[in-house]
Amino acid sequence: MKTINKRILLLVVVTILFLAITGLLMFSMFFHAEEYALQSVNGHLYENGVLISAGDIVDVNGTKLAYTEDGERKYADSAQVRTALLHIIGDDAGFIAGGIQDTFREELCGYNIIYGVNQTARNTLQLSLDADLCAYAYNELRPYKGCIAVCNYKTGELVCMASSPSYDMYDKPDNIDNNDEYEGVYINRLYGGLYTPGSIFKVVTALSAIENIDDIYNQTFYCDGSYSTGDGEIICNDVHGTVTFQQALNQSCNVAFAQIAVQLGADNLNHAFQQAGLATPHKTIDRLSSTAGSFSTSTENSDSEVGWAGIGQSTTLVNPYSFLTFMCAVANGGTAYEPYFVRSAVNGNNRQVYTAKPVDSSITLSKTTASTLKELLRSDVSDFYGDYIFGDVTMCGKTGTAERDDGLPHAWFAGFSYDESFPYAVIAVLENSGSGLRYAGHAAANVMQELYDKQS
Numbered sequence: 024m025k026t027i028n029k030r031i032l033l034l035v036v037v038t039i040l041f042l043a044i045t046g047l048l049m050f051s052m053f054f055h056a057e058e059y060a061l062q063s064v065n066g067h068l069y070e071n072g073v074l075i076s077a078g079d080i081v082d083v084n085g086t087k088l089a090y091t092e093d094g095e096r097k098y099a100d101s102a103q104v105r106t107a108l109l110h111i112i113g114d115d116a117g118f119i120a121g122g123i124q125d126t127f128r129e130e131l132c133g134y135n136i137i138y139g140v141n142q143t144a145r146n147t148l149q150l151s152l153d154a155d156l157c158a159y160a161y162n163e164l165r166p167y168k169g170c171i172a173v174c175n176y177k178t179g180e181l182v183c184m185a186s187s188p189s190y191d192m193y194d195k196p197d198n199i200d201n202n203d204e205y206e207g208v209y210i211n212r213l214y215g216g217l218y219t220p221g222s223i224f225k226v227v228t229a230l231s232a233i234e235n236i237d238d239i240y241n242q243t244f245y246c247d248g249s250y251s252t253g254d255g256e257i258i259c260n261d262v263h264g265t266v267t268f269q270q271a272l273n274q275s276c277n278v279a280f281a282q283i284a285v286q287l288g289a290d291n292l293n294h295a296f297q298q299a300g301l302a303t304p305h306k307t308i309d310r311l312s313s314t315a316g317s318f319s320t321s322t323e324n325s326d327s328e329v330g331w332a333g334i335g336q337s338t339t340l341v342n343p344y345s346f347l348t349f350m351c352a353v354a355n356g357g358t359a360y361e362p363y364f365v366r367s368a369v370n371g372n373n374r375q376v377y378t379a380k381p382v383d384s385s386i387t388l389s390k391t392t393a394s395t396l397k398e399l400l401r402s403d404v405s406d407f408y409g410d411y412i413f414g415d416v417t418m419c420g421k422t423g424t425a426e427r428d429d430g431l432p433h434a435w436f437a438g439f440s441y442d443e444s445f446p447y448a449v450i451a452v453l454e455n456s457g458s459g460l461r462y463a464g465h466a467a468a469n470v471m472q473e474l475y476d477k478q479s
């Protein structure tokens with residue numbers, strides 16, 4: 024009897040173990056099947072870890088940016104387009120973080136939980152980006168490092184994006200990993216870059232002033248080239264004499280804006296930094312994430328430190344994608360969608376298997392604040408930079424010349440078209456190039472004009 028009982032017990036234990044392991048396997052297969060199917064060991068999709076088979080990726084005009092032909096993964100015909108779009112598409116060996124060949128692998132490979140990877144019905148990804156405009160923007164960045172992007176502020180669709188440095192994946196430089204010219208080459212600087220903002224930060228200080236200083240439009244500021252706070256000194260880029268709030272922004276007067284920052288205090292500035300969506304990473308519907316900016320000036324800091332923070336020259340860091348989204352919100356009455364560029368994925372029967380569903384960014388400015396800022400940024404261009412720089416586009420914007428210890432300043436331009444029938448916002452940063460207007464301002468102006476000409 025005892026032996027039989029033991030055998031039954033053993034049988035029960037073995038059966039339970041068998042069922043448990045089978046259950047675990049099924050659970051794992053069900054929830055991780057996609058991971059297994061799309062892994063680089065899958066010989067249908069990869070050869071020696073290199074992607075060989077996936078669907079097409081096309082730009083807004085239908086230009087092929089990536090496709091599979093004769094069992095080989097191929098990219099755009101033009102070397103300039105391949106170079107400009109490298110960070111968007113990603114390389115086939117997985118060096119580029121966040122390329123859509125990786126983030127949209129499931130849609131590209133036609134993965135389905137029932138049928139697995141469907142070799143005959145791969146999907147086509149359609150982007151909102153114009154490949155030629157991206158190549159144009161990349162040339163505007165060179166020879167500097169940096170990024171440019173243009174977004175439709177009504178829909179959130181990005182029409183142009185370029186990050187420098189880049190390379191042609193058909194002709195990857197041998198010395199890329201130990202040549203300073205290619206420092207950070209695998210990063211898309213629009214999403215991953217963090218920079219001292221310089222004077223584009225005055226838009227954040229102006230936002231706070233509009234909301235917190237009742238008589239800001241009645242105040243005047245006197246600039247004799249420097250401002251002594253008692254515990255330090257803020258130096259201006261010029262001697263501006265007596266200026267109003269608007270003139271101070273137009274002429275980017277450091278003395279006036281340091282005084283405004285001291286009136287506001289660190290807490291108000293920090294709040295405006297958060298309001299503008301610059302403090303936290305943005306999660307995009309393209310399955311990317313931008314780097315969070317940082318504003319570390321607090322009530323513990325001296326007046327001169329708060330003054331330097333108010334003109335964007337302290338420890339503050341901003342991310343270009345976040346600042347572009349902020350510009351979209353100012354242009355669009357206070358709110359904006361998260362910018363994105365993957366419009367849809369369609370299968371062989373032209374049925375959409377993925378459709379972008381734009382999401383609101385966390386930025387919420389009041390309509391009044393947004394329209395006041397919009398008019399102020401318009402006056403920067405009309406009253407100071409000169410409308411002639413921007414050709415056919417009636418622009419609003421702010422330049423920044425962020426002083427650096429490691430060489431020439433970073434040049435910034437952040438702005439947007441005033442005319443809502445051409446609803447585009449632009450961000451440009453050219454690292455260690457020089458003056459904001461001369462480098463970033465002109466690059467942004469040329470890209471906006473090129474877009475305007477394409478649509479006329």
Ligand SMILES: [Zn+2]
Binds near residue numbers: 277
């Ligand atoms: Zn000044």
